Amino acid sequence: MYKKFYRAFSQAPSGSPSAMLHMACHSHHYWPDITLEAVQQYWHDAALLADDKWGPIFHEKIPAWQNAVARTLQIPDAGQIAIAPNTHELVYRLISALDPAKPLRILTTDGEFYSFARQLQRLEELPHVEVTRIPKTPYATLAERFERELHTRNYQLAYASLVFFDSGVVFPELLRITEQKPEETEFVIDGYHGFFARPIDLSKVADKAFFTAGSYKYLGAGEGLCFMSIPSRCRLRPLNTGWFAEMAELENRPGSVNYGDNWLRFAGATMDYSCLYKGLAIFDLFRREGITVDKIHRYVLNAQSRFLNTMDKNSHPLLNRERLIHHDLKEGHGHFFTFDCGTTENSEKLQKELKARAVLCDRRQHLLRLGFAIYHDDNETYQQVFDSP
Incomplete structure (x- = not known):
């Protein structure tokens, strides 16, 4: 629904797969076209x-x-x-x-x-x-x-x-x-x-x-x-x-x-x-379009819920409930998930694997972060995170 405002910045970088999923948005959000x-x-x-x-x-x-x-x-x-x-x-x-x-x-x-x-x-x-x-x-x-x-x-x-x-x-x-x-x-x-x-x-x-x-x-x-x-x-x-x-x-x-x-x-x-x-x-763009922080937050909460549903259907060794630093989404969580990969080597390896399947994310030592934004499709299931390259 909101992706239309980010057309100029939602294309994959040169030489990358076309279906890039940007999940480092807690670090750097894409800029709306209006900028x-x-x-x-x-x-x-x-x-x-x-x-x-x-x-x-x-x-x-x-x-x-x-x-x-x-x-x-x-x-x-x-x-x-x-x-x-x-x-x-x-x-x-x-x-x-x-x-x-x-x-x-x-x-x-x-x-x-x-x-x-x-x-x-x-x-x-x-x-x-x-x-x-x-x-x-x-x-x-x-x-x-x-x-x-x-x-x-x-x-x-x-x-x-x-x-x-x-x-x-x-x-x-x-x-x-x-x-x-x-x-x-x-x-x-x-x-x-x-x-x-x-x-x-x-x-x-x-x-x-x-x-x-x-x-x-x-x-x-x-x-x-x-x-x-x-x-x-x-x-x-x-x-x-x-x-x-x-x-x-x-x-x-x-x-x-x-x-x-x-x-x-x-x-x-x-x-x-x-x-x-x-x-x-x-x-000014968000005011004209009626986009408020409340709407953004609800949109991201829905995206995070879809991600969790997809995650629960997959048996990933690191991206799972046990590794997720997870509190109540509505009251106690921001707009990204953090997974404790145990070691820096594990998080670095997982980040490279995700990039190979066109998922961009970031990490902090042994912690890997996956973020959500309004430029993600409102029907995105995030299965791409779990699929084999």
Whole structure:
């Protein structure tokens, strides 16, 4: 039903089988056809307007993007949504705003994405930084264990994923935990694997937590456009700050480092805004066609159910219920399945076998991930995953 919007990107690469089944969509979604026109429009605007392009970008395009994100996540104040080329830049800018003269205690899990996990390892080399990592498994007790630790010690920063990148499992009760967090703790929700996949309502926590995500995965607008929502009462002064943060006072610099009361507090510097045009084009396309996150989620749930039915009819040594890191689909799972193949060698071998039968997927060490998207046919049974080459 939705595949018609992805005609230009649903063809097999040169030299590959024609019936390619793209199941790495949790890593990189295909771009809707409309994004080609959007990139061309960006080129036209930039070439025609030159330096004058900043007016439309900052006064029209960015507010339109902020409003679209705010509607999607039910964030009350769209003006509190900062943008940057990646979430790492935004999160590190937040960390830089914490008092470097005081001990820095950070609470997180052992299941966070590489960029944040690596940054924490580097920070831990400093004598005043202490990181506590709560094991994500067993998932059934994660909420209890994380919340208990959050209220046990004085943490300056807490950081957790809404949907874990390696397993697709949803962090149980994370929004409730955030809503009841200690006042002195800055809280960051990594929402990248949930944004534009699962319905998310931040209306109760928007003024309590930072929320990060971007356009690279489920929105399908490509890399280079990420965002972080900021609590409205935030008065932090990032040490890592760029000239965009002073955009309102460029012509009359006060001689001191001041910060605005909107998203520019966390602004960086110059970036490529072609991704902004692509993201807006997709939001507009989906609005015209009545495609909502709820509909996308239901579509993917149906696809996942068809996959499970097909899987259960086959006797695959690795792709089976016992190997599937699987929780309730409606309440506790993202838009991809993860199979524990036991060893890195097993997952690598299986990935190659799947590619040989025109199924594209990805893996993380011993874990193999299979994703689902709205550009999969609505009658796709996924038997291709299990057939012999």
